[in-house]
Amino acid sequence: MTRLTRRRFLIGSGLGAGAVALGGCDLLEPNEQTQAVLRSAETLTMKLQRLLQGRGALAREYLEADISPTFRVNGTSAPDSDEYARLLEGKFADWRLRIDGLVERPQAFSLAELKALPARTQITRHDCVEGWSAIGKWTGVPLGALFTAVGIKPSARYVVFHCADELEKTLDGSGRYYESVDLIDAFHPQTILAYAMNGQDLSVGHGAPLRLRVERQLGYKQAKYLMRIEVVDSFASFWGGGGGYWEDRGYEWYAGI
Structure with missing residues (x-):
């Protein structure tokens, strides 16, 4: 994934706030530590969505x-x-x-x-x-x-x-x-x-x-x-x-x- 694609993806998928918190994660190299942070943000997004909307929303x-x-x-x-x-x-x-x-x-x-x-x-x-x-x-x-x-x-x-x-x-x-x-x-x-x-x-x-x-x-x-x-x-x-x-x-x- 290119840096631009990654940025668009994070914003479009609801991880935009996480990208800002990371200081522009589209500029980060896709190493193991970066991927771990992204996975953590993704898990948080999923839990928050289900908590706020409900599982059956x-x-x-x-x-x-x-x-x-x-x-x-x-x-x-x-x-x-x-x-x-x-x-x-x-x-x-x-x-x-x-x-x-x-x-x-x-x-x-x-x-x-x-x-x-x-x-x-x-x-x-x-x-x-x-x-x-x-x-x-x-x-x-x-x-x-x-x-x-x-x-x-x-x-x-x-x-x-x-x-x-x-x-x-x-x-x-x-x-x-x-x-x-x-x-x-x-x-x-x-x-x-x-x-x-x-x-x-x-x-x-x-x-x-x-x-x-x-x-x-x-x-x-x-x-x-x-x-x-x-x-x-x-x-x-x-x-x-x-x-x-x-x-x-x-x-x-x-x-x-």
Whole structure:
């Protein structure tokens, strides 16, 4: 992350005050001590937000008239893989969302099965770390309902979303996009696995066939092209250990807004 990007990120993600307290942390080198300070500020931000707003506080929802005429594609515009191309050609008939890890009953859901479950529709604002926002209408299945179906083990702490898009070609898989939330956000009523946007099936650019919507966080948390959901007790075994593709590269994990 460049110094300018880091500064914009800290301000846009609610860590602006921490940046001022650090005397302009965009000028600090990304050493271990600096990263520890940033992680501490991030934890404080998360605790304060949840304390002041409440764990179940809802992000603002809008009216149909507020939907943006243009909604930019964030991140990857299309996964570059033979597997995804095959699934897309078959209109995702063979696609399955696997849920495993620290669950009692691992399952794999087809897109048709997800669409048959009780759905939630919400019109919310997407805030990108790059500085743009757009309002869209999302329809999908609440993530908490799926976890109720599969059962969460007592040792579970986090939910990791594995995606089809690969931002960097690496031998160890660290270039593949992934994201994560804790169980509080996983069971939040506005956290859904969306299969429709503005009344239509998701386009490829917006994450077909399924994407995460966790509405109280910044855009890079809204993982697209979901393939697998893994429930874990830590991020220690995941590449950089940050809990996400961008987090492994210096972004904050709790990107609350």
